[in-house]
Amino acid sequence: MINWSNFIAQCFNGLVLGALLALISSGLTIIYGTLGVLNLAHGAMFMLGGYAGWVAYTYTGSFLVAVAAGALFVMLVGLVTERLIIRHFYARPPEDQLLVTFGLGIVFVETVRFFFGSLSKTVPPPSLLTGITNLGFMVYPTYRLGLLGIVSVALLALYFVLYRTRIGMIVRAGIEDSVMVDSLGINVYRVFMLVFGIGSMAAGFAGIVNAPVVSIAPDVGDAILVQTFVVVVIGGVGSFTGAILGGLIAGEIVSITSMFNPAYSYVMLFIAMTLVLVLRPYGLLGSAGRE
Amino acid sequence: MPTIPRQRPFVVEALTALALLAAPFILPHLGFSPSTINRILIYALVGIGFDLLFGYTGLLSFGQAAFFGTGGMFAGYLLTQTSFTNTIVALILGTLVAGVVGYLVGLLALRRTGIYFAMITVAIAEVFFFVEFNPLSAFTGGENGLPGVPSPNLMLGFKTFTFDSNLSMYFFFAFWYFAGLVIALRIVRSPVGLLLRAIRDNPLRAQALGHDIHGYKLTVFVVAAMYAGFAGGLLGLMQGFMPPDAFMFATSGEIVMQTAIGGAGTLFGPLLGAATWLLLSDFFQTTLHLGATWKLVLGIVFVLLVIFLRRGLAGAIMDLVHLARGKRQGRASPATATPAMPVQPVSVPAASAALPPRHTPLQDKPGPILHTTGLSKHYGGVHANADIDFTVNHGERRGIIGPNGAGKSTFFKMLTCEVLPSSGRIVFEGQDITQLGVADACQLGLTKSYQINQLFERLTVRHNLAIAALGEIRGKFKLDLFRDLRKVPGLDAQVEHTAALVHLAGRLDTPVSELAYGEKRRLEIGLALATSPSLLLLDEPLAGMSPQERVETVALLKSIAVGRTLIVIDHDMDSLFELVERVTVLQEGRVLVEGTADEIKTDPKVQEAYLGGVQGAFA
Numbered sequence: 001m002i003n004w005s006n007f008i009a010q011c012f013n014g015l016v017l018g019a020l021l022a023l024i025s026s027g028l029t030i031i032y033g034t035l036g037v038l039n040l041a042h043g044a045m046f047m048l049g050g051y052a053g054w055v056a057y058t059y060t061g062s063f064l065v066a067v068a069a070g071a072l073f074v075m076l077v078g079l080v081t082e083r084l085i086i087r088h089f090y091a092r093p094p095e096d097q098l099l100v101t102f103g104l105g106i107v108f109v110e111t112v113r114f115f116f117g118s119l120s121k122t123v124p125p126p127s128l129l130t131g132i133t134n135l136g137f138m139v140y141p142t143y144r145l146g147l148l149g150i151v152s153v154a155l156l157a158l159y160f161v162l163y164r165t166r167i168g169m170i171v172r173a174g175i176e177d178s179v180m181v182d183s184l185g186i187n188v189y190r191v192f193m194l195v196f197g198i199g200s201m202a203a204g205f206a207g208i209v210n211a212p213v214v215s216i217a218p219d220v221g222d223a224i225l226v227q228t229f230v231v232v233v234i235g236g237v238g239s240f241t242g243a244i245l246g247g248l249i250a251g252e253i254v255s256i257t258s259m260f261n262p263a264y265s266y267v268m269l270f271i272a273m274t275l276v277l278v279l280r281p282y283g284l285l286g287s288a289g290r291e
Numbered sequence: 292m293p294t295i296p297r298q299r300p301f302v303v304e305a306l307t308a309l310a311l312l313a314a315p316f317i318l319p320h321l322g323f324s325p326s327t328i329n330r331i332l333i334y335a336l337v338g339i340g341f342d343l344l345f346g347y348t349g350l351l352s353f354g355q356a357a358f359f360g361t362g363g364m365f366a367g368y369l370l371t372q373t374s375f376t377n378t379i380v381a382l383i384l385g386t387l388v389a390g391v392v393g394y395l396v397g398l399l400a401l402r403r404t405g406i407y408f409a410m411i412t413v414a415i416a417e418v419f420f421f422v423e424f425n426p427l428s429a430f431t432g433g434e435n436g437l438p439g440v441p442s443p444n445l446m447l448g449f450k451t452f453t454f455d456s457n458l459s460m461y462f463f464f465a466f467w468y469f470a471g472l473v474i475a476l477r478i479v480r481s482p483v484g485l486l487l488r489a490i491r492d493n494p495l496r497a498q499a500l501g502h503d504i505h506g507y508k509l510t511v512f513v514v515a516a517m518y519a520g521f522a523g524g525l526l527g528l529m530q531g532f533m534p535p536d537a538f539m540f541a542t543s544g545e546i547v548m549q550t551a552i553g554g555a556g557t558l559f560g561p562l563l564g565a566a567t568w569l570l571l572s573d574f575f576q577t578t579l580h581l582g583a584t585w586k587l588v589l590g591i592v593f594v595l596l597v598i599f600l601r602r603g604l605a606g607a608i609m610d611l612v613h614l615a616r617g618k619r620q621g622r623a624s625p626a627t628a629t630p631a632m633p634v635q636p637v638s639v640p641a642a643s644a645a646l647p648p649r650h651t652p653l654q655d656k657p658g659p660i661l662h663t664t665g666l667s668k669h670y671g672g673v674h675a676n677a678d679i680d681f682t683v684n685h686g687e688r689r690g691i692i693g694p695n696g697a698g699k700s701t702f703f704k705m706l707t708c709e710v711l712p713s714s715g716r717i718v719f720e721g722q723d724i725t726q727l728g729v730a731d732a733c734q735l736g737l738t739k740s741y742q743i744n745q746l747f748e749r750l751t752v753r754h755n756l757a758i759a760a761l762g763e764i765r766g767k768f769k770l771d772l773f774r775d776l777r778k779v780p781g782l783d784a785q786v787e788h789t790a791a792l793v794h795l796a797g798r799l800d801t802p803v804s805e806l807a808y809g810e811k812r813r814l815e816i817g818l819a820l821a822t823s824p825s826l827l828l829l830d831e832p833l834a835g836m837s838p839q840e841r842v843e844t845v846a847l848l849k850s851i852a853v854g855r856t857l858i859v860i861d862h863d864m865d866s867l868f869e870l871v872e873r874v875t876v877l878q879e880g881r882v883l884v885e886g887t888a889d890e891i892k893t894d895p896k897v898q899e900a901y902l903g904g905v906q907g908a909f910a
Contacts, residue, residue: 038406088598095351096597098409099551102353102544103594110587118583222540226417229410237407263425270418277402277411 005138010259011252016144016213018251019151020206024224025231025243026158027202033175033238034195037086037097041105042203043225049074049204050216051112054121063126067208074204075197077108082196087189105221113218120220125212143212150209155244158202162240171195175238227254230269234276236286245284304473311465315458323566325457326529327573331565332464333525338550338561339475340518345547346556347479348511349491350404354412355519355546357396357419360538362389362520364423367437367533368430378443382524389520390513397512401505404494413540420538437533443525464525471518475558477773478514482761485750485776487511489758492747499707499745500822501733501762510770519546548593554603563604659718660685660826660856661706661737666715668701675701677880679715683826688857690867692891693877694900699860700742702877703828706858707739708732719826734767736825740816742834742860746803752814753786753799759821760785785821792851793817809840813847820851827851829859833866841866868892876900 028042039045053070057063081104089097124130125143133142162168170191174181182188207216214220227250235246253272257265276283318328337359344350366385369375400411423431431437442455443463454463478484489497490504498504527533536542545568553564568589575585600607659682666679676698683689693699704710706717708729717725719737732738747755760782765771777783790796793813798806806814812835819827832848833841845866848857852870861867868874868888876883876891878900884891891897 032406038409085594085598092601094405095345095349095555096601098351098353098406099547100594100597102547103590103597106544106590107587107594110584110590114584114587223417226414226540230414233407233410233414263421266418266421267426270414273411273414274399277399281402 006259007256008138009140010255012138012140012144012148013258014252014255015248016148016151016251017255018248019148019155020210020247021224021227021231021250022244022247023151023154023158024203024206025228025235025247026155026240027199027206028228029232029235029238029243030162030171030175030240031196031199032232034171034178035082035086035090035192036094036178037089037101038094039196039199040098040101040225041081041108042200042228043221043223044105044108045074045078045200045203045221046207046224047112047216047218047221048077048108049207050123050211050220051116051121051207052204053208053211054123054216057123063123066123066211067205070208071201071205074207075201077204078200079193079197081200082193086196087192090192105225109218109221116218118218120215120217121211122215123208123211147209147213151206154202154205154209158198159240161198167191167194227269230273232283233273234283236283239283239285239287242283242285303476307472308469311469314465315461322574322578323570324573325461327569329461329464329529331562331569332461332468333522333529334546334549334565334569335562336468336471336525337519337522337546338553338565339471339558340515340522341546341550342555342558342561343475343478343487343511343518344515345550346554346558346560347484347491348487348508350401350508350512351409351547352400352412352512352515353409353540353543353547354396354400354416354419355515356538356540356542357416358389358393358516358519359523359526359542359546360419360423360535361392361523362386362517363523363525363527363533363537364431364437365389365520366524367440367527370441370527371437371439371533372430376441376444377446378441378528379445382521382528385524386517386521389523390517393513393516393520394509396516397509401508401512413543416538416540416543420540423535423538431535432533434535436535437527438531440527440531440533442531443528460529464529467521467525471521472558474773475518479558480776481772481774482765482776482779483507483510483770483772485754485758486761488750488754489747492749493745496741496745496747496818497758499709499729499733499738500759500818501730501738501767502758503730503768506768510772550603552593552596552603554605554607557603557605557609560603560605567604658684660687660720661858662718663706664716664718666702666705666717667713668698668705668710669713674880676705676712679877679880679882681875681882683856683858686854686856687873688852688871689859690871690874690888691858691860691877692862692864692867692874693883696879697877698880699877700830701880703739703830703858703860706828707737730762730767733762733822733824736823737828738819738822738824738826739828739830740819740832742830744811744815746811746814746818748803751800751802752790752795752806755803755814756786756789756817756821757782759818760789760823763821763823785823789817789821792820793847809836812836812840813844816847816851824855826856826858829857829861831861832859833861833863845870 024042024046028039032038049070052073053066056069057066085100085104089100129143129146131142132139133145162171170181170186174188174191178188231243231246231250234249235242249272250269253268254265257268314328319325337355341352341355344352362385365388366381369381369384370378375381396415400408400415403411424433442453443460444454445452454460486497486502486507489502490507494504523537526537549564549568550561551564552567553560553562571589571592572585575581575588581588596603661683663679663681666676666681667674668676679702691699691702701710705712708724708727708731712725716723719735722735724732724735747758757776761779764779764781764785787796790799793816795810795813795817798810803811803814816829816832829848833844836844841863848859848870859867859871873885873887874891875885876897883900884894884896886894
């Protein structure tokens with residue numbers, strides 16, 4: 001028999017996880033959509049955000065500083081990576097791009113392991129968001145509620161940047177046709193660098209705000225990367241709204257399955273992905289010809 | 292791609308066998324421990340299968356661990372949890388299970404290509420990892436794996452040999468590596484092997500030339516899974532323990548990285564890569580005492596190799612060999628090239644006679660070869676083609692003209708079944724082909740040369756033409772994995788005759804990437820011709836050519852047209868009117884008029900469309 005209060009709590013967990021996955025996936029998907037590069041180091045960016053935030057927290061004790069440090073540090077890593085390495089791969093076959101980003105992911109993970117070891121680290125939630133909150137129909141950890149708010153705000157901010165600013169318009173135009181954007185006199189490489197930075201920052205931000213919920217370790221990004229792939233396959237590559245829809249679906253699937261048996265959450269994710277691939281091969285909100 | 296000397300077919304195999312025999316006596320002096328050597332062979336064996344998939348077919352899978360683990364676990368389970376003791380049979384059963392699993396996974400993953408394919412394989416492999424760890428842990432030992440896997444043995448019924456010393460175990464593994472390599476070399480040299488490379492270079496054209504590319508992709512995916520499954524079984528035998536980490540994402544990653552380091556598309560790359568990888572990891576860990584840092588150093592090495600050594604170590608070695616050879620004898624090939632075709636319209640009766648269209652003779656078959664009724668295509672609200680009724684008779688030479696955007700190319704795409712019409716019917720030789728795929732249409736004898744060259748850039752002219760000819764000779768799908776490409780009956784003759792027809796006979800062994808534009812254009816037509824079509828569609832065959840080349844190409848097309856039906860789109864009216872008998876004019880997706888060249892030239896509606904119409908001028 002299903003325990004209903006437990007079920008509702010799991011649905012909420014699914015919502016939080018889903019929002020988080022949506023944020024990470026939209027980072028991955030705008031990078032792919034604009035640059036045409038599938039960043040296999042995206043999971044490592046998530047991990048780097050957590051560690052950068054943890055270092056900042058250790059020195060300052062401030063959660064806000066930690067979040068800012070995590071997001072900005074990963075953005076910086078993204079900008080530098082694009083400028084120094086990824087840029088030389090635009091003209092090379094997509095397989096080479098996968099190989100080099102896969103290698104970079106390993107380098108990031110192992111560098112962190114070298115400096116901080118393999119043991120996991122924790123960042124406590126800010127004092128404002130500790131404890132539990134009674135929502136009337138259930139009690140729920142306050143930080144998770146806060147996390148839902150924080151991630152939603154981040155997604156809204158990303159949406160605003162993409163859909164309401166000049167740079168966002170250029171990015172969306174670049175997703176449609178980057179050659180055309182280039183020939184309109186816009187420095188497409190600078191846009192690419194910025195997009196790689198912003199996309200990475202989305203993952204890094206998610207990495208630090210999730211740190212109070214799940215402790216961080218060097219390989220914490222691996223599982224996230226796989227889940228992100230499932231989200232993108234479900235939602236459709238290059239689609240911001242698809243990433244959000246896919247994220248929420250994946251989050252709910254993982255959480256609700258975990259209620260019965262956590263071991264099967266991956267299997268259920270896989271079944272969902274299979275269904276989408278069979279029924280709508282380009283993803284729920286994707287379109288043909290973008291791979 | 293290995294350039295296998297034609298006259299010495301077994302030299303690669305013989306050299307490899309010698310090297311494998313010598314290795315256990317030489318490698319220990321270079322710092323390889325016996326277990327490292329065995330591990331190299333196992334990873335190189337998975338790598339061979341992966342190289343067929345990635346290096347030859349262009350499918351980058353990050354999920355090989357799923358099959359490596361499945362094959363290994365199945366064999367390990369038989370040998371530890373049941374009374375089964377025959378290790379070789381267990382290995383083979385594990386391989387078969389991995390193959391079946393590979394088939395099922397392939398059905399799903401191959402629905403997409405490119406990065407989607409990579410992402411799907413990652414996701415599926417993770418599912419295998421979790422299933423192995425939890426729901427199936429009663430069979431797989433969960434995180435403990437399966438201990439107690441016996442040493443390899445060979446049961447002959449009357450006597451059983453056990454390979455438990457270092458050296459005997461090495462020879463057991465070396466034998467299987469060698470067998471795997473020989474099989475892979477056969478596959479690579481077979482028609483299927485050539486088609487795999489065709490799929491890597493240009494999947495859409497490979498399909499348009501009449502090949503069931505999905506079938507071949509699924510085949511190579513299963514083959515790669517079987518290689519991985521067999522090697523997984525060997526891993527258990529080597530360690531005496533089947534480890535669960537065979538299933539991990541990191542294992543898939545190592546297989547990818549080793550092949551990339553060694554050089555993809557060489558079959559020997561995985562061996563080089565595995566040797567480099569495992570030697571370095573031994574060296575960093577035991578000699579330099581780097582501890583866990585070895586992975587960081589290897590990661591950096593890998594990134595640098597990907598950045599600077601595009602074709603891996605094997606590619607670098609081949610470049611060095613070419614450099615050394617080139618210095619000795621200079622490069623001979625470009626000198627023999629024909630700079631231009633003979634200017635006079637040449638008659639090539641011998642060639643065209645030897646290359647008949649497949650449904651002869653035309654003279655006895657009056658009436659239409661192709662007939663469309665009410666053919667329409669719209670994209671959203673845009674009507675690219677509307678209600679086209681179009682008939683071409685056997686042996687006719689038809690031209691299609693129209694301003695840019697008139698829907699000519701869309702019309703061609705529907706005729707070749709590349710695009711499904713929104714409504715209407717296409718009947719070819721009395722058969723309704725409206726719902727067929729492009730490969731089926733080509734198999735029936737209807738194909739197209741493209742407006743923009745669609746060639747197999749990394750292959751030679753000979754291989755390009757062979758890919759086209761194989762579609763007709765072998766049909767849509769055939770698993771002749773072990774047949775020598777050079778022994779396919781009729782292939783060489785057809786390739787050479789087509790090459791003669793398009794004046795590329797002197798360039799047969801030149802890679803396409805080294806051809807001049809005009810030569811590529813002729814090869815484009817040659818690809819369509821080599822399928823022996825009874826109806827040939829030519830989409831702007833004169834595009835981008837100089838006036839001189841146009842004259843030559845018109846002569847070429849006239850010689851091709853003997854005994855077959857031709858439909859030609861072009862903007863060069865003078866050349867077109869000289870070439871074709873009747874002309875159909877399209878405008879805004881509809882048939883405007885149809886008639887002989889003279890009728891078209893004087894038709895007021897055509898003049899209106901071109902001179903007074905929306906487009907304003909000859910496009």
